Amino acid sequence: xxxxxxxxxxxxxxxxxxxxxxxxxxxxxxxxxxxxxxxxxxxxxxxxxxxxxxxxxxxxxxxxxxxxxxxxxxxxxxxxxxxxxxxxxxxxxxxxxxxxxxxxxxxxxxxxxxxxxxxxxxxxxxxxxxxxxxxxxxxxxxxxxxxxxxxxxxxxxxxxxxxxxxxxxxxxxxxxxxxxxxxxxxxxxxxxxxxxxxxxxxxxxxxxxxxxxxxxxxxxxxxxxxxxxxxxxxxxxxxxxxxxxxxxxxxxxxxxxxxxxxxxxxxxxxxxxxxxxxxxxxxxxxxxxxxxxxxxxxxxxxxxxxxxxxxxxxxxxxxxxxxxxxxxxxxxxxxxxxxxxxxxxxxxxxxxxxxxxxxxxxxxxxxxxxxxxxxxxxxxxxxxxxxxxxxxxxxxxxxxxxxxxxxxxxxxxxxxxxxxxxxxxxxxxxxxxxxxxxxxxxxxxxxxxxxxxxxxxxxxxxxxxxxxxxxxxxxxxxxxxxxxxxxxxxxxxxxxxxxxxxxxxxxxxxxxxxxxxxxxxxxxxxxxxxxxxxxxxxxxxxxxxxxxxxxxxxxxxxxxxxxxxxxxxxxxxxxxxxxxxxxxxxxxxxxxxxxxxxxxxxxxxxxxxxxx
Numbered sequence: 001x002x003x004x005x006x007x008x009x010x011x012x013x014x015x016x017x018x019x020x021x022x023x024x025x026x027x028x029x030x031x032x033x034x035x036x037x038x039x040x041x042x043x044x045x046x047x048x049x050x051x052x053x054x055x056x057x058x059x060x061x062x063x064x065x066x067x068x069x070x071x072x073x074x075x076x077x078x079x080x081x082x083x084x085x086x087x088x089x090x091x092x093x094x095x096x097x098x099x100x101x102x103x104x105x106x107x108x109x110x111x112x113x114x115x116x117x118x119x120x121x122x123x124x125x126x127x128x129x130x131x132x133x134x135x136x137x138x139x140x141x142x143x144x145x146x147x148x149x150x151x152x153x154x155x156x157x158x159x160x161x162x163x164x165x166x167x168x169x170x171x172x173x174x175x176x177x178x179x180x181x182x183x184x185x186x187x188x189x190x191x192x193x194x195x196x197x198x199x200x201x202x203x204x205x206x207x208x209x210x211x212x213x214x215x216x217x218x219x220x221x222x223x224x225x226x227x228x229x230x231x232x233x234x235x236x237x238x239x240x241x242x243x244x245x246x247x248x249x250x251x252x253x254x255x256x257x258x259x260x261x262x263x264x265x266x267x268x269x270x271x272x273x274x275x276x277x278x279x280x281x282x283x284x285x286x287x288x289x290x291x292x293x294x295x296x297x298x299x300x301x302x303x304x305x306x307x308x309x310x311x312x313x314x315x316x317x318x319x320x321x322x323x324x325x326x327x328x329x330x331x332x333x334x335x336x337x338x339x340x341x342x343x344x345x346x347x348x349x350x351x352x353x354x355x356x357x358x359x360x361x362x363x364x365x366x367x368x369x370x371x372x373x374x375x376x377x378x379x380x381x382x383x384x385x386x387x388x389x390x391x392x393x394x395x396x397x398x399x400x401x402x403x404x405x406x407x408x409x410x411x412x413x414x415x416x417x418x419x420x421x422x423x424x425x426x427x428x429x430x431x432x433x434x435x436x437x438x439x440x441x442x443x444x445x446x447x448x449x450x451x452x453x454x455x456x457x458x459x460x461x462x463x464x465x466x467x468x469x470x471x472x473x474x475x476x477x478x479x480x481x482x483x484x485x486x487x488x489x490x491x492x493x494x495x496x497x498x499x500x501x502x503x504x505x506x507x508x509x510x511x512x513x514x515x516x517x518x519x520x521x522x523x524x525x526x527x528x529x530x531x532x533x534x535x536x537x538x539x540x541x542x543x544x545x546x547x548x549x550x551x552x553x554x555x556x557x558x559x560x561x562x563x564x565x566x567x568x569x570x571x572x573x574x575x576x577x578x579x580x581x582x583x584x585x586x587x588x589x590x591x592x593x594x595x596x597x598x599x600x601x602x603x604x605x606x607x608x609x610x611x612x
Contacts, residue, residue, distance in 0.1 A: 147168045148172075149168045149169070150164040150165055150168075154225065157237065158236075159225065165223065169183055170183050171294070172186060172234070172237070172294040173186070174186045174195055176201040176202050176205060180206060181205060181207070183208060183209070184225075185210050186233070187199060188231055188287065189213075189231075196214060199212070199219075203218065207222050208221075209222055209223045209224070209225065210222050210224045211227065211237075212224060213227055213229060234287070234294070235289070235290045237290070237294065238290040238291075238293035238321065239320070239321045243323065247300060247301055248303070248444055249323065249324045250440055251322050251324030251326070251328070251353055252327075252330065253308070253327070253328070253329045254330030255331055255332055255350065256333055256335075256429075256490070257330035257429065257432070258307075258330055259279075259306060259461070259464065259481075260433045260461070261330050261436050262278060262306045263278075264436075265440055267454045267457055268437055268438070269304070269441060269444065269454065271450040271451070271454040272450050273301045273302045274299075274301055275300050275301060276304060277292070277297075278303070279292050283306075285308050286317075286318075288308075289307065302444070309349055309350065310339055311339040312339070313349075315350060315353050319353050319355075319357070324353070325362045326363045326440060326443065326444075327353045327358075327364050328364075329350050329367075330433065332347045332370060334346070336512050338512045338513070340514075341514065347373075351376055354376065354380065355379070361384070363384040363386060365385075365386050366385060366386070366388070369432075386398050386414070388400040388401070389401065390403060394412055394413065395412040395413015395414060397415075398414075400439045402431075404423070408422055409431055415442070416442065420448070421434065421438060421451045421452055421455060422452065422456070425465045426465060426467055427465055427491075427493065429487075429490035461481070463479070463480055463481035465477065470599060472576070472578055473578035473579055474576050474579075474580050474581075474582065475498060475501075475582070476582045476583075476596065477498070477581070477583045478596055479494075479583065479584065479585045480508075480585055480591075480593055481588060483508070483590075485510065485524070487585075488524055488527075491583055492524075492527045492528065498581045501579050501581050502534040502535075503531060503532070503535075504534060504535045504582045504583070505531075505533050505535070505537065505582075505583050506537045506568060506582060506595055507524075507537070507543060507546070507586060508538075508539045508590035508592050509540030509589075510586070511588075511589050521545040521546045522545045522549040523549075525552075528546075528550065528555070529550070535557050535575070536557060536558070536559050537568050537571065537572060538561045539561075539565055539586070539595075540586070544561060547561050565592070565595050566598065569599060573598070
């Protein structure tokens with residue numbers, strides 16, 4: 001094995017080595033074996049000068065020598081010109097082009113100068129290296145990672161760090177039911193509770209710090225941070241913490257499909273990355289994003305962050321907080337119209353995630369089958385933009401095309417040629433989610449084998465597009481986490497894929513659709529008629545509009561409205577027959593998992609609060 005060292009000087013080493021890996025992989029002459037994060041003991045001696053942080057990647061040549069040499073030249077050109085942030089490129093001259101089986105080791109360095117006015121004893125402020133660092137032999141080395149200390153928190157909040165001790169917090173929480181020992185407790189004011197009521201419990205549990213917006217009578221030994229707004233304070237802390245990490249951060253927005261795409265991408269990345277931070281549940285709003293970013297740790301080598309909006313201006317604020325290196329908007333449709341007003345505003349607000357990312361030199365991913373997203377391509381003509389979508393045409397260097405073949409998705413483009421990956425969830429809309437995840441994964445250096453490996457470990461959410469087989473031969477499509485006009489239509493189309501059988505629809509209200517909410521419910525009559533459902537069982541006052549529309553359209557099946565879910569479930573149970581298919585769907589606030597439980601399906605024991 002021949003090691004051919006290449007050294008770069010760069011301000012963003014990890015991003016640079018990933019781009020180099022992608023460029024080399026796309027050449028099909030070289031494959032990336034793994035990324036390594038390197039730092040020598042001598043380079044850690046900050047007392048003698050600036051720190052030099054390094055990362056590297058190892059590549060194996062698989063093509064003919066001349067083609068290998070061309071691949072190296074192309075990768076170097078992409079690294080220098082395409083990235084923009086590589087300042088110098090130094091490559092040692094080697095004798096002749098590399099042959100198949102030889103290895104290239106690329107090493108990238110980041111020089112971190114000592115900030116003016118600071119000495120070597122206060123070096124937390126300029127170390128943004130984010131990953132476990134190893135030597136070339138793989139032996140772990142100690143890494144001076146910025147600590148989550150009381151002084152860091154004070155600085156993030158605009159307070160005087162000198163007023164606080166040098167203690168390190170174990171984490172951040174707003175829930176005293178969790179283990180709060182050593183943590184920073186944030187007293188959040190909610191709609192139904194005030195976290196300040198639990199300060200005594202937090203102190204008794206061993207909280208080392210308190211973030212509050214009023215005077216605290218008894219704080220024990222905990223450090224107290226008093227601010228005007230604790231939620232805004234937590235976001236300031238989370239944003240400052242996020243900026244200390246240089247790792248691939250993917251931001252995922254969209255009216256539908258965010259959580260599923262996030263889960264699919266996280267599963268794929270697990271095949272190549274050792275530890276991926278991903279949004280838990282739907283913690284995608286003002287509070288949830290602060291929770292998620294506060295969980296970043298040096299061991300993470302990638303992050304997949306779901307970003308939700310429910311009002312104008314939310315996405316701009318969230319993008320600035322998350323600072324994604326890559327951004328994806330899954331789809332544009334009706335969502336939160338009570339605050340957003342119309343779909344045009346939804347599109348503009350969602351795409352602020354793409355706007356921020358493109359403006360900061362990141363990569364944006366555009367689903368060009370989407371009528372609302374396709375026109376945005378012109379906005380990113382000078383940005384790093386990757387397109388994806390269904391189609392029979394070939395893909396390209398910046399385009400991934402796909403078509404469905406049975407329970408597989410065939411991918412073409414981004415260096416892949418008719419590569420097959422499995423479809424772990426039913427429905428064309430979920431195939432699109434797999435395609436979106438695969439597009440991002442490919443740009444992060446994964447090949448189709450990695451994707452298949454990751455998807456093999458994918459666990460479907462019990463509340464989203466989950467196909468459940470009940471006793472007696474009844475199939476249920478459990479899709480009751482949330483509902484919108486777009487996701488309702490997708491669920492109906494998925495039920496149609498279950499084949500010729502009696503179809504029952506158990507549908508509940510779609511919430512937060514604004515002044516035209518009844519019209520959005522009436523509009524479901526057309527796809528339901530086309531489905532030829534055997535029965536439609538409705539719950540919620542808004543669904544009365546759908547009942548009226550179905551009667552006016554001459555719906556021939558069983559049509560009933562119910563005031564409570566228990567009666568609906570018992571009515572359905574008495575009429576189900578072997579081979580029947582059932583769709584259960586409604587907005588989160590309608591809690592349609594109650595119907596599933598009464599049918600004998602798996603209980604959803606960990607209900608996430610309605611996303612904000």
